[in-house]
Amino acid sequence: MALVLRQTKGSKLTIAEGDGNFEYLQYLTWDVKGWERYFDTVYTPTNKRDLTASIDNTITIDGVTKITTQKPTDSAHVAFWSDNKIRTSNDGDTLDIRFDFKASISNQSGFFKISVNVGSEIGKIVINTYDFPGGANIEQDFSILYKLYTGSTFIYNGGEIIIEPSHTMSIWNQSIFVEKGYHGR
Helix, strand or coil, X not given: CCEEEEECCCCCEEEEECCCCCHHHHHHHHCCCEEEEEECCCCECCECEEECCCCXXXXXXXXXXXXXXXXXXXXXCCCCEECCEECCCCCCCEEEEEEEEEEEECCCCCEEEEEEECCCCCCXXXXXXXXXXXXXXXXXXXXXXXXXXXXXXXXXXXXXXXXXXXXXXXXXXXXXXXXXXXXXX
């Protein structure tokens, strides 16, 4: 004998014993998870953005081109990328983030620090440093991965992606992929 969910009036579900399918269980499990991807159409190989050395440069992705067909379907969902910030609607969510871009740097031993800044007293919640192994003024591909959990400051402020290069750095062909892996309680 198996437990099955059955839909009753409206959106209420009941659990009953017996045979049946579990389509409602799958819906309840997966409607809060999903992913979106946003692409930048402003900074391209013919229009690169120059980031200033030794200061925080906020990443901008216009998101004109995007894939949102796999976004969460729960009513509380907000777009994962809005106002050049990573967003989510629920305290305790986990997000897998991949930031892809092409870049070059003006110095042979150049590097950059990249972080996610949620503002307030918390500030930067993750910080990593990456080198340019190809050398000065050589196009290189980067794919930066983060797994984050969200708290109330993240929900309120969102998370800005910040790059601080050691020397002038050009960046283009940016995209951001955000997947909600866990729905906080």
